[in-house]
Amino acid sequence: MAGVGLSSRLEGGDHVQSVESEKVQGVLSRLVTLEPRDLCNEAIVEKCRATRDLRSCGRIVEHSLNSCNHASLCAECVQRCDVCPICRAPIRSFGTPVRTRLYEDCCRAGMIRSRPGGATDADGHPNADVRRLWSFFDIALEYGLVSVIHHYVSDVCMDDMAVSSNATVSLLLDGTVVKDWCRRTLSHIIWNLHEIYGLGSAQMRYKEAQMGRFSALLLGLSEVLESLEGPYVNESSAPIIELQQLIEATRRVSQHLDVMSWCARHNFLEDLQSSHSSISEWRLAVKNRKLAATDRAWHGNIQGVRTDTDVRTSTLFIEDAMSNAGFGEDDENAFIWETLELQHLRQTTTLSSWRREGVGVMSNLHASGMLYPPESVRAAVDLIFLEASSDLILAKKAIFLYYLFDRHWPGTNNDWKSILDDYVVTFGISRHAMLESFVFFLLDEADDSALEEACCLLPEVVSSTIHPKVPRVLLERKRPFAALDVLRCSDGIGDVRFSGSAKNDEVSQLEDAVTAVRVRLECGLLTDAYLYQRAYISRIKSIEPKQSVLKSTGMNQHGSRDWSYEMESLVEEICWLCAEKCLVAQMIELPWDKDEERVLLNCLMNLATKDPCSSTGSLMVMFYIMRCRNQEAYLVHKELLAIEKTFLEQCKDMERNEIIKNICVQRSLLVVVRVCI
Template sequence: MDALPSSPRHPPKYGSAVVQNALEQLASIDLIKLCKEAKIEHCRATRDLSSCGRYVHHVLTSCGHASLCAECSQRCDVCPICRSPITDNGNRVRFRLYDKCIEAGLISKQLDERFQEKEDYGNPVNTDVQRLHSLFDVALQNNLTSLICHYITDVCLDDNAVSSDPLLAFLLDEVVIKDWCKRAVNALISEIGMIYRSGLEMMESKLSQLQKFAAQLAGIYSVLEVMIASFTEAVSAHVNDLHQLIENTLKAKQHSEAMIWCIRHRFLQDIYSRYADYTSWSSDVIQRKASAEARKWPDIFDKGSGDSEANQGTLFIEQALQNLGIEQSYRSEEEEAAITRLQNEQSSSMFCSTITADHFSLNRYPFKNLREAVDVLFLHGASDMVIAKQAILLYYLFDRHWTRPDSEWRYLVDDFAATFGITNRTLLECLVFCLLDDYSSEALEEACSLLPKISSKEAHPKIAQVLLERQRPDMALVVLKCTGRDSFSVTESIEKDGISSLSEAVTAVRVRIEHGHLTEAFVYHRSYCSRVKEQRAADMTHAGDALRSSWIYHVEGMMTEFCNICIERNLVDKMIDLPWDSEEEKHLHKSLFDYAHEMPTEPCGSLLVVYYLRRYRYLEAYEVDRSLQRFEQKKLESTTEEIASKIRKIAQWRENLVQQEIFS
């Protein structure tokens, strides 16, 4: 049984002449006449001094008017409308298009009888609209969606397509099309939901029907697109009303396509997972999260900033789910009830993309099963993120089976890619994301072996960052070179907020310093800051956002990170030899001076003195030395003898240096 209300109980015989004739007439009809074919007409012949009034199911072959019932057409000589003679050639009438579709089994006869009852006791306008909707149903079910699209552009939006008949005038309004779209989408969703709730065996038997419903949803979407594209500013309110309908239609279509794939593979019931159960999988993901948190680099941004990297997912899967906005979608009170009917009752009604150690908090990754994965991804979040959703589902498949023998599961991802048109590069990229999220050394090595195959300008910038965190600066540098992020083009434009560009630039500097290329790191840093300075003039008159958008903010972030990593890697002695400018020097001074107060047993403060001495700036060197002496004297009063000995040794070395350079 088809989902649309006008569909007959039994499918029509498409090989029969009557069906072919009805479809040919529908496909070739003058669209301005389509609404006339849907309008109920009553016989206008006079019988016993009164109007006949019976339903007219035919048109006169001589003039094409639906003015006489079958019986009256045999006894009348002229058309009551145009008064033209009725030819007596044995074939005075032919079925109207609507009635021809009923005769062919394309429209349910029982539905038409109900329409006539409503027309007798209710509003005739509604009956005519429902009959027109039935013709649209026939068009949708028989790949004639373009007919409905042309009805919008050539009839509804044509200023010349008018009628003095109020019933016909209403049928010419685009609201009729919008109402049909709503009705058809809800009917399809209802029928699809019933199939989903019938069990796997029934779903398998209804697979071809589900494919047909998905195609019909795609047809309705094309109609809605034409409506929005055709509307002018004068009717822009209709556009706002249609956006939610388009979104629900696309979600239902995308969800159905994913479900069809799942049904074909029996929801992976016959394929072993590498995890014993959901609990062990969830525990493993939590361990990945903890491992990633432990190894990640300190956040370079202000902790109070809403753009902090800390607010982004530490794992690739976590960040991907956050980018979809699924969590907000689940909490939206305006979500259409029709869409939720497609969701499995056992699937969670709430979702949290943040992975925590609390097993009993809101549901999160990993999904409990493939059905929940499809429900979470394709019934929530924006429909235009479908490619990202498919990539997350691929990640799920890789994560579920990665360590199992390829012969058991690899065909799954290949079939998924072929079904949804996913490229081999995207396939490998999803696998790399999964492997880099894994904390094992085996996963890291396999990811590194795959990186040359996916590294390009489109590669995710987080890849180099994760490789750096996992002590593979060599591979991180290879990725940066392959992606074109190993240098900063003078023609490249910084993004509006600059946060993403700054984060990538900091990663590039970190990679070079970790790899021992300090001079290259400095050149990259200087190129980036110079480009930012050209694009943004420093604006200190405004607080907050204005300061963040200034080039000074970028210089501060880059310099702070440069100094911190050099301090951690004991490269300060080499760093102070680099040709820093006055703005950069402020941050270098602050970083080294602050660290000298935090760790007085380290030589950073003394190396700051060396920095000024090498530039013959004796006054600054002397002032830094005196300030450090005062701090060290206070520190010596409250520390252990072991620490005090180290402080005295550093202070003595610095004092000798100052005496030699300044007072000799």
């Protein structure tokens, strides 16, 4: 990029100090005080309009006249002319006749190295005026005077009154000129970073100062882009979309650069022994974690939760986090890879190259383990910070942290802990967020000592916003009391959350509620489970009218939430678990309401039909007797007798038949004594 200040700055840092002189200061103060519209005028190349030898002189004008501000005469012609050829004002009416134009000043201060020569420059932009304006922007960006560009955007580009009949002027007044500058500047920064990143980890650390400077340039650039987007933020015309993609690309390059700088400072953790001997061993470990998670997943007795319980595979926290952040989905900004050359920042081929080569659907990458773990620290940085939307930077930082924990836990010494602390401090991650990442990793890790450590850390992590999967995993890993602590501390987890932001919100709420019920029953807290179910359903009933706006997901035709389905799921869950834990006798004593009772008895009848050897049938009769509903008790008794009769006819197992006969006799006695008398 010959001809602009930025390039000289990009190439040599030493240069910066040597030209930091009075001249530079003069230019900068001129730049700041200039009216935006005058900046445009200063950018325009003017040719001398004096007449020489019967034709126009035509030399480039380096000065403007003090009398009328016109840049109309070259240095030579100004000596012999008395009036301005444009406005006829007398030139020498007061003091010095001329002053240097801004562009000349910049060249003389060494802020612009060479002047634009021929018809086009290296950027292929045909217009010298545009290039001069860009030079001013370069200088403003370089010296932290982004406000100059801001003003240009807001006072000139956004101003409908700022128009000109002159084609060159109106070109300069258009916002496209600023956008194109942003795009070119981003491209230059990417190429410079590409060279630095290409040096390898050992050399990169000596480039820290330069990387820091690019980081500042990128921040300034995003500010300019945001001011361009400002009034059009909700529009979706092609130029605005292009602008938004430019913003997205700038942010990603910037976020990626920040982490690259951090990594360079720590030599890409090459001095730190990973706890995995090789990447293939690590991949296998992740695969095994996934298998373990699927194995231990709680397969409900009920048809239950509206997900596909039969083929339910468990996911790891890292998988959830990555797919929530949009990894493994087609990047809607694929454009920025092609046009804005983001791929030059990457060391190895990752997602986008697969995407281009058409390697299947992205979500399959999870299954094939291609997404996590990345093969090296550098690959991790590239993957996490270049792929997926820049809006999710917090999630991305947490994912990288998870990766670091995974890479080093438990470790033989504590070196890695201080590096992790440095990461946390550098990127302003809260202690809570850090521990959360750590706990997620520990809960994913199949090892029991990891589970122990997670349980120790939990009290520090629990909050009302904790991941609802935490208690579920604890339950599955046979830590119901730890799960109960989380549920209680998190104050209302599995409760009806009103956020409405998550996908399948209603389904996940019900899943959380089922987990809450299971945890309580696993801890032997039957009454608690019962009360929880009650409270959950009554809250859903109470939000019914208000929630009709959320018709889109999971609502029935009437626009209200189908609470009876959720109630059924929860009561059935209680019923089945009580049967499993021989708590049916206690369960029927609870004060069930009419709706619950219907579900409960239905469920008990199913159990009794499946296994007449159990006491379930008799307990059903007890249920009615306790409530003095003898008529119903008698009817159930008769129904059970019929079931037992068919069972006895078919079953050849003498022992079982004896048991059934016994149950039958006892229940008949009960009915005779309590009902018929």
